[in-house]
Amino acid sequence: MEAIEKIVEQLNQQGELERQQLKQAEITRIDQTYQAELQEIEEDHQKRLEKRIVELKNSYKQNSNRLNVSQKQVILNHKQAILERIFNETILEMEKIPRINQHEFAHNALSGLKLSGEWVFSVGEKSTSIFNEQWLDQQNEVLPYRLVRGAKISGQAGFLLDKAGVQYNFLYQSLIRELQLRESFQFAQRLFE
Structure with a gap:
């Protein structure tokens, strides 16, 4: 019986050894699988993190550019408003020029034109007292063409x-607007350097 007990004990020991080996092999397999899955998860997380960082950098760059453009637009609008106010104030100042200076300006402008025949002289409503009939008669005495009073503007x-649709515009607002169109860039450069 002892021999049977020894055989049973050897079988039990061998079974225990095999069970321990199987257990250890299974633990190793599970650990390797766990490590592989963990590494895959970490790599996936790192890729997503890097992708998100790139997205955030691009978003930051776009927002920064948008903010810069917006700030530049606000500054530009402010500068344009200042220029517009300057040109509008210039029109008002031209309207306040003393009569003698407005007469001189008009005479010089009319004398510089190479015209002939009869031209309709229409006066701006704000200048009717300055360019009156007496002044118009004086101009007709010295100009090589004739001015005929037209409607008030x-x-x-x-x-x-005006003559048959050909016009020479000396309305102060038109003169300043023309100057504004041609010279506003240069004015802005000088004013806002």
Whole structure:
């Protein structure tokens, strides 16, 4: 019986050894699988993290560019408003020029034109007292062409010459607007350097 007990004990020991080996092999397999899955999860997490960082950098760059453009637009609008106010104030100042200076300006402008025949002289409503009939008669005495009084131009200062649709515009607002179109960039550069 002892021999049987020894055989049973050897079988039990061998079974225990095999069970321990199987257990250890299974633990190793599970650990390797766990480590592989953990590494895969970490790599996936790292890729997503890097992708998100790139997205955030791009978003930051776009927002920064958008903010810069917005700030530049606000500054530009402010500068344009200042220029517009300057040009509008210039029109008002031209309307306040003393009569003698407005007469001189108009005479020089009319004398510089190479015209002939009869031209309609329309006066801005704000200049009717300055370019009156007496002044018009004086100009007709010295100019090589004739001026005929036309209709008043509502809300304007200065004058306009017209003959069959050909016009010479000396309305102060038009003169300043023309100057504004041509020179506003140079004015802005000088003012806002």
